Amino acid sequence: MTRLLAGCVVLALLVTPLMGCISVSDSEPPPSPDDLIINPSPLVGAILQQVEFSASSPMNVHIPYLVRDEVTGLFSNGTTLRFDTPGSQVIEIIAPPNIESAYFIIGNSDNIPIRPSNQSWPEYFQSDQFSKYSNSWIEHPVLRDNRSGFSIEEGSMHGTGIIDGLTVFEWLEIFADPDSGYNERWGPFTLNDPQYMRAAEYIQEYLENMGWDSQIHRYWISNFNYAVNVCGYKTGTVFPDEWLVLGAHLDVAEPGSPPGGGTRIGAHDNGAGVALVLEAARGLVQFDHRRTIAVCLWSNEENGYDGADMWIDNIPQGVSITNYLNADAVGTNWPGYYTLVVDCIPNYDNENIGDQWEMIRMLEWIGSQNNNISSALRLGRDIFHEEGYASMKDIDSSNQKRQSISVHDSDRGRSDYERFADQLGVVSVDWGSLTGGSDCYHANCDTLDTMIDMMITDNGTGQKNLVESFDLISWWIFSAAMILDERPIFDKQ
Numbered sequence: 001m002t003r004l005l006a007g008c009v010v011l012a013l014l015v016t017p018l019m020g021c022i023s024v025s026d027s028e029p030p031p032s033p034d035d036l037i038i039n040p041s042p043l044v045g046a047i048l049q050q051v052e053f054s055a056s057s058p059m060n061v062h063i064p065y066l067v068r069d070e071v072t073g074l075f076s077n078g079t080t081l082r083f084d085t086p087g088s089q090v091i092e093i094i095a096p097p098n099i100e101s102a103y104f105i106i107g108n109s110d111n112i113p114i115r116p117s118n119q120s121w122p123e124y125f126q127s128d129q130f131s132k133y134s135n136s137w138i139e140h141p142v143l144r145d146n147r148s149g150f151s152i153e154e155g156s157m158h159g160t161g162i163i164d165g166l167t168v169f170e171w172l173e174i175f176a177d178p179d180s181g182y183n184e185r186w187g188p189f190t191l192n193d194p195q196y197m198r199a200a201e202y203i204q205e206y207l208e209n210m211g212w213d214s215q216i217h218r219y220w221i222s223n224f225n226y227a228v229n230v231c232g233y234k235t236g237t238v239f240p241d242e243w244l245v246l247g248a249h250l251d252v253a254e255p256g257s258p259p260g261g262g263t264r265i266g267a268h269d270n271g272a273g274v275a276l277v278l279e280a281a282r283g284l285v286q287f288d289h290r291r292t293i294a295v296c297l298w299s300n301e302e303n304g305y306d307g308a309d310m311w312i313d314n315i316p317q318g319v320s321i322t323n324y325l326n327a328d329a330v331g332t333n334w335p336g337y338y339t340l341v342v343d344c345i346p347n348y349d350n351e352n353i354g355d356q357w358e359m360i361r362m363l364e365w366i367g368s369q370n371n372n373i374s375s376a377l378r379l380g381r382d383i384f385h386e387e388g389y390a391s392m393k394d395i396d397s398s399n400q401k402r403q404s405i406s407v408h409d410s411d412r413g414r415s416d417y418e419r420f421a422d423q424l425g426v427v428s429v430d431w432g433s434l435t436g437g438s439d440c441y442h443a444n445c446d447t448l449d450t451m452i453d454m455m456i457t458d459n460g461t462g463q464k465n466l467v468e469s470f471d472l473i474s475w476w477i478f479s480a481a482m483i484l485d486e487r488p489i490f491d492k493q
Helices: 121-125 165-175 194-210 267-284 306-313 357-370 374-387 417-424 448-454 462-486
Strands: 002-005 036-039 048-055 059-068 075-083 087-094 101-107 135-143 213-220 226-234 239-249 291-298 320-327 340-345 405-409 428-432
Touching: 036 101, 036 135, 048 059, 059 462, 075 087, 075 462, 101 121, 121 135, 165 267, 165 462, 194 213, 194 226, 194 267, 194 291, 213 306, 226 306, 239 267, 239 306, 239 462, 267 291, 267 320, 267 448, 267 462, 291 306, 291 462, 306 417, 320 417, 320 462, 340 357, 340 417, 340 462, 357 374, 357 405, 357 462, 374 405, 417 428, 428 462, 448 462
Parallel strands: 239 291, 239 320, 320 428, 340 405
Antiparallel strands: 002 075, 036 048, 048 087, 059 075, 059 087, 059 101, 101 135, 213 226, 226 291, 340 428
């Protein structure tokens, strides 16, 4: 008979090695890859699909991708199929969006080695660590459809699937249009500020049309200003009083804000963050989750975090926050010339990686699982150790202009994620990129056109690279939320 072993491999992607999930002896020679047929071929990247595994001999097949349980409808971070005899099993998998192959480990061993978080699968299969165990592996092709009606230079390669970077770009085009967009989102400082409320109501309707329970929350701060957040909620089916929160600030730097004097549009800071969180939300709302998911767009980040603070102060009694995921001033990064910074807090050890190592490993693993960025992750770790957090977002750093992605913990939280870490002790993450040294930081030139110009490389147009960046980050946020729904990561202090 065949069996699906899901529970014992929940941590497979986070722990090296995984022990005790497979009961066949390690002394037997591994099954041949020729004994396993996988259909369809190729898999379609970036979608949920049924995949049939047909084994002609006894074996165990480790699947290191998001898998949906056919009974509960909930996702697990990998699973193992056990074939005691020849047979076939069909499961639902989300194939990686931006890698041309999916990888599966086959064996008859009690030990399934799991790759280090900043290695690719091919790098890992050639390592001494993998060779220690009696396993083999299969590389299976993955092909992601291009969006019809768009050229490669316009981002068609990242325009299909559950979520996609081209949709992020299209949304930001509308939102940050200099003439008809949702600009001048300052504050708000006055009751029912028309420009801010126009944006808030647009996003509320956008979330509602996706399927979220969408609400506008208003909080009085003083006689002179108030906070207004837009949130969408999807109730968990197992732990409804445990909330996983995604967020980005909706406001932009008001006139007079340093260093650039303020902006009308704020495409990078923080229209892009809003767009990325909304795109991740578009994917998340399609599925059931164990925990309640809250997606919030905050006001007043630029002048004191009032939006996040007021929401935190009004969390319903009995509700706990498990993790918080944030996007702020992001997109002008890999595959361009600037670092993508993925920052985890709280931090307690003076910017030495390690306080939130569990979150760092999980995030690196997801990033390299969905995209060919293992070398960029290793470079980013090196730069962080050599130059520290302060240089990571600096346009003038020489190392910065090498394609790097840095996942780290630090004590420099400068966005709404800081409030969740400081006030609630919640392990929180921010995706960010270029700010320091940029002439357009908090300035009128913070536009989508500026972002496109900054992302031009010898290998692609600014739009192509920006769409790819948006795709990388939206899938990273979506995947992190899916995994943290299954198993939250808590602060060890």
